[in-house]
Amino acid sequence: MPAKRQLIRDHSAEANLFARRATIAFLIVVAMLGIVLSNLYVLQVKQYDDYQTRSNGNRIKVLPIAPNRGLIYDRNGVLLAENRPVFSLEVIPEQIDNLDETMEALTTLMSITLEEKESFYSTLRGQRRFKPVALRTQLTEEEVALFSAQQHRFPGVSIEARLSRHYPFKDALTHVLGYVAKINKKDLQKLVEAGQEANYAATHDIGKLGIEKYHEDLLHGSVGYQQVEVNNQGRIIRVLSTDPPVPGKDLVLNIDIEMQLAAQKALDGGRGTIVITSTDTGGVLAMYSSPSYDPNLFVHGISRKNYSALLNSPDRPLINRATQGQYPPASTIKPHLALLGLEQDVINIDTTINDTGRYRLPNVSHVWRDWKRWGHGEVNVSKAIEVSCDTFYYDLAYQLGIDKISEAMFEFGFGEFTGIDLYEESDANMPSRGWKRARFNQPWYIGDTIPVGIGQSFWTTTPIQLTHSMNTLVNRGERYVPQLLRGFRYEQGQVELEPLKSLRPLQISEPKNWDIVLDAMHDVVHGEEGTARHAFKDTPYESGGKTGTAQLFSIGQNEKYEEDEVDERLRDNAMYVGFAPFDDPEISITVVIENAGGGSSHAAPVARQMMDFYFRDREFIQPVPALADTPSSGDVSE
Amino acid sequence: MKKNTLKANQSSFLQRIHIDGVLFLGLLALMAVGLITLYSASGQDPGQMERQYTRLGVAIIVMVGMAQIPPMAYRRLSIYAYAVGLLMLIAVLVFGDIGKGAQRWLDLGFIRFQPSELMKLAVPMMVAWYISKFTLPPKMLQIGTGFALVVVPTILIAKQPDLGTSLLIASSGVFAIFLAGMSWKLIGLVAVAIGAFAPIMWFFLMQEYQKQRVTTFLNPESDPLGAGYHIIQSKIAIGSGGVDGKGWLQGTQSQLEFLPERHTDFIFAVFSEEFGLLGVLGLLAIYLFIILRGLIIAARAQDAYSKLLAGSITLTFFVYVFVNMGMVSGLLPVVGVPLPLVSYGGTSMVTLMAGFGILMAIGTQKRFLSR
Structure with a gap:
């Protein structure tokens, strides 16, 4: 029976068969676990370093920390540029149970606009829920107070502070300090080219103009880093280590804010500029260009409307007239030409001419007139400076010739950048034969030379150049680059002075010639016929100076004239250069007032106002205590 | 002498309730390792721990219950x-x-x-x-x-x-x-x-998602943020554990939540990260011990049905271990197989322990028939 036979089993054989199979199965199990184990060995031992690195790459993030921007002080320790907290209302969506309800309550409390809401929600969509989203930036103090009182009602909503640049003196220092604003694409490209982008990784703003731009590298500081552990959402779990940022250096400027404010007041919003420097250091005590504008507008992004108003204003507030304004120097350069004439032995102290008010060249029909129609009569070089005789200088220019004038005036710094620590500087124009050929493809005519004697005929200068050249005169050839930066400020207000920047001195063969020229400038102010004698009547100090009246020029070459403004814009520029005290000069001053009229009647009184301010209200300029006396040349104590 | 008596008493008590002491010891060791790992993998979540205790308790009760049923009854069923x-x-x-x-x-x-x-x-x-x-x-x-x-x-x-x-x-x-x-x-x-x-x-x-798992398995780096993310993060966790591990509760991949499914199917990665290759050796030893014991019970069983069933249950338990470890360490494609008695989760644990209950029934209930 086959069915029965199947029931007869060989249990022992079956048990042996099973035991064999079970043993084989166990060996397979061991072998397969061996495979698993060898794979784990590869991962955990052979490739350990690689996976260790990737694990750390997962969890460790390096966050840059922005350094605090250096502050800017005036020479007496008055804060000119500061970092102020600006407050913004921020919402952390994750911490809010009912966002719509919260938003509604906030809208009622803070009068949130529809635009603010829209921008909030669009930012919200693109962000992790634990990251704060700003609902309103730049809260006013009232808004901060309003919210703070109700804060308990809004868990997950808070007021956050960020440091932002602020210029407390507003438009008084715009052309000196410049401003910072948000780093844009172009800035970023420059930073990349300079290999600085890592240093700016956390930085919001960058210097765009003035000192803020010129000394950006000093003011910025170095970025810091924080190593943090993050989870898979990018949320910071803990800080592993911190490498703190190095704050930017605090700068001290040569500017004296009181003088600066006085200059602003003196110009009273009209078009013009005042530059005041320390004669023995080149330090700029005041530099005001009028009209000006509030730099704080730019820090948080200026509105299109405001910017367009500044850009299109016929008064051109955006340019720094002190360093970018190109004015014919007019009679203010007569002392320089006099010195050249004396040095070249073209004239001496006894050389005189008889000024009839008209100057002609042989065989030329053109007549050059003196500003005084009937002339000054018999004048020598000194008198010609005192009364600002034009005819004497027509003749002097004629005798010197353009080549000698150009060469010598270049030595005084005309037609060249002074090197002041601002990028906004023009080199203006010192005309020469070569220049005229290149510019107009025309030869230099003798008739071009004559008006050069009175600082006209293609000759333009910036007020800072005038100041610079006058300092050279006053210092008898010693030359210092005009500088805004005085030094660096450390704790407790100690200041480390920057070394003075001196240039190769101007050397002349007969030192007595300095005295002839400077004495003549003294007579401009104190002489019986001095052109500035009215303006400087009865000053308690003695000073030297020179008036200038430039005809028919305006600062820009592309300026469009409004028909009804033409008259005003064609009026003379009033100019004055001066220094004081006469015996031991401390300060030099340049005043340019556009389209105001004559220099003696409109610029000289402003210069006197400034000198009076300097001497009356502050007998001495108090230097800030120095940390280290580092100047390489000259004497820094004033 | 005294010790031996005690042991004999103990084993006789276990025998009376049809529990294989050796196998049970292996299972308890495994559960202990599982709870320690889960505490870390769940982010010290007391709720999850409590639910896991309950499940383990239920699973042990089921095992004991299953062990009481005679093997012949299973055969008829x-x-x-x-x-x-x-x-x-x-x-x-x-x-x-x-x-x-x-x-x-x-x-x-x-x-x-x-x-x-x-x-x-x-x-x-x-x-x-x-x-x-x-x-x-x-x-x-x-x-x-x-x-x-x-x-x-x-x-x-x-x-x-x-x-x-x-x-x-x-x-x-x-x-x-x-x-x-x-x-x-x-x-x-x-x-x-x-x-x-x-x-x-x-x-x-x-299905499409299953095919994707296979292609991802073959080249996880091809889609590091998508389908390959699980495997890559898991391998990073295991690899960065090194020989001696980062330490209990110190696994950054798991604690900082880079590792997905860390308390369920990928719990082995958490274990490897925190306890390293040495810990893995210990865990494998426990598994091997249980499998060996299961196969011994199978070999000693008296009839063919019991032998085949006990052997099959034991080897299937091994398949869990192999497939889970294989997929978590990148040897096999990701298929949803938990690490037996360690992963968080109920149903499979109860089934597994029911299987061990049957194994114990086979191992302890003999019919005293001639071979």
């Missing part, structure tokens, strides 16, 4: 369990609830039930019952029928789709046939047949 399981699998495909994109649950009104869990035990019982009706080694016809008994539920479960479970069920049946003494020649043939079946699976049976 085999065909009914299999028939009911098969019907329910069909019912799931027709009426089943959809959870996580797969139909696995059957809602019986008072309880939601996963029929595939029943089949994990019913299939080896059925195959063992069928093969053991005949003398061993099985003949060609019996092997063919045996495979048919395995393939039908496997395909039904694969269609749910639940690749992991179907793989476990297929192996449980195949192990029973293998242990019964299927000739090596045939094994070779079957291996070739499976090789031929693979492309058919790929083109006709596998």
